[in-house]
Amino acid sequence: MKKTGVLTVMSGFSGAGKGTIVKALLEQYEYFLSISYTTRAPREGEVDGRDYFFVSREEFEKMIRNNEMIEWAEYAGNYYGTPKKAVEDWLAEGKDVILEIEVQGGMQVKALFPNAVLLFVVPPSADELLHRLRTRGTENETQIGLRFEQTVRETRYINDYDFVVLNDKLDKAVATVHGIIESQRTRPIYQKDMIRELSLDLSRLIQESNL
Ligand code: 5GP
Numbered sequence: 001m002k003k004t005g006v007l008t009v010m011s012g013f014s015g016a017g018k019g020t021i022v023k024a025l026l027e028q029y030e031y032f033l034s035i036s037y038t039t040r041a042p043r044e045g046e047v048d049g050r051d052y053f054f055v056s057r058e059e060f061e062k063m064i065r066n067n068e069m070i071e072w073a074e075y076a077g078n079y080y081g082t083p084k085k086a087v088e089d090w091l092a093e094g095k096d097v098i099l100e101i102e103v104q105g106g107m108q109v110k111a112l113f114p115n116a117v118l119l120f121v122v123p124p125s126a127d128e129l130l131h132r133l134r135t136r137g138t139e140n141e142t143q144i145g146l147r148f149e150q151t152v153r154e155t156r157y158i159n160d161y162d163f164v165v166l167n168d169k170l171d172k173a174v175a176t177v178h179g180i181i182e183s184q185r186t187r188p189i190y191q192k193d194m195i196r197e198l199s200l201d202l203s204r205l206i207q208e209s210n211l
Contacts, residue, residue, distance in 0.1 A: 003094040003190065003193075004091060004092070004094060004189075004190065005032075005090055005091040005092075005093070005094050005095040005096045005097055006096045006097075006115075006117065006181055006184045006185065006190070007087070007091060007096075007097050007099070007109070007113050007115070007116040007117070008031075008096070008097065008098045008099070008116065008117050008118075008119065008177075008181050009099050009101060009105075009106045009109050009110070009116055009117070009118045009119065010022060010098060010099065010100045010101075010119050010121060010177070011100075011101060011102055011103050011105075011106045011118070011119070011120050011121070011154070011157075011161065012119075012120055012121030012122060012165075012167075013121070013122065013123060013129055013151045013154060014133065014147040014150065014151060015123065015129050015130075015132040015133040015136065015147070016121045016122055016123045016129065016132075016167055017121065017123065017132070017167040017170070017173070018100055018121040018167075019100065020167075020170060021121060021165075021167060021170065021173050021174055021177055022098060022100050024170065024174045025098065025174060025177060025178060026098075028174070028178075029178060030095075030096070031096050031097070031098050031181075032090045032095045032096065032097045032098070033097075033098050033100065034082050034083065034086060034087050034097060034098070034099050034100075035049065035050070035051075035052060035053060035083075035086075036052055036053070036080055036081060036082055036083075036099075036100075036101065037052065037053045037055050037059075037060060037063060037069075037079075037080070037081050037082075037083060038052045038053070038054060038055070038060075038078055038079060038080045038081075039054075039055060039056065039057050039060050039078045039079045040052075040054070040078035040080075041054070042054050043138050044138075053083075057079065060072075060079045060081065061079075063081065063083075064081070067084070068083060068084055068085070069081040069082060069083060069084060070082045070083070070084045070087055070088075070108070070109065070112065071101065071104075071105040071108035071109050071112070072105065072108075073101075073102055073104035073105045073108075075102050075104075075150065076143070076146050076147060076150060077146075080101065080102065080105065081105075082099055082101060082105065082109075087099070096181060102150075102154070103154045103157040106118055106157070106160075106161070107157065107160060110160065115184075115187075115189055117162050117163070117180065117181065117184050118160070118161040118162045118163070119161065119162065119163045119164075119165055119177060119180065120157075120158050120161040120163070120164050120165070121164075121165050121167050121173070122164055122165070122166055122167065123167055124166065124167075124168045129148075129151070130144070130148070133147065162180075163180055165177055165180075
């Protein structure tokens with residue numbers, strides 16, 4: 001039976017640990033993570049085609065003009081965007097797809113894919129967030145400041161998300177996210193074929209049994 005994949009958007013403050021949650025989800029379950037395009041420079045250890053597709057601003061703008069992005073946004077001075085083809089193909093094949101993107105992109109996905117489920121990951125406290133960003137060591141203090149300002153702006157969008165996931169204990173957060181995605185499958189939109197078959201069977205039985 002043909003099934004459509006569930007599209008999940010994971011957003012959250014920089015340093016809230018959404019990347020760690022996604023990594024654990026991919027290790028434990030069969031999810032497909034979209035690899036975004038970005039104009040940001042690779043961080044130490046990041047690999048082109050695995051963490052992101054790293055491109056120039058010109059290349060990125062060309063992709064926008066060619067309508068190759070599902071969504072895109074400018075974040076802390078760089079472009080980030082989700083490529084259309086891979087995501088649409090996966091969904092059509094019934095695969096469950098995760099997008100790890102910021103809020104402006106999340107809102108664009110919500111408008112385009114009304115059945116997408118939107119999750120917002122929050123840290124236990126602001127102090128913990130600062131601590132995580134500093135110990136991650138991938139941004140300097142100026143960049144951390146920029147990301148904190150962005151964080152304050154992002155809080156405005158939380159009410160547009162479907163679920164808020166507290167990332168206090170990683171295992172618990174991963175189980176919560178997986179449970180939310182699984183529960184989407186029980187929505188009528190994903191059960192269309194089953195409901196149609198059931199109705200047909202009922203009609204057939206009524207006729208055959210002279211009910
Ligand atoms: P970072 O520079 O830390 O890798 O990512 C910065 C922010 O951009 C994060 O919130 C990340 O989730 C978001 N991001 C990554 N890829 C995309 C994308 O394709 N589209 C959008 N809108 N945001 C993205």
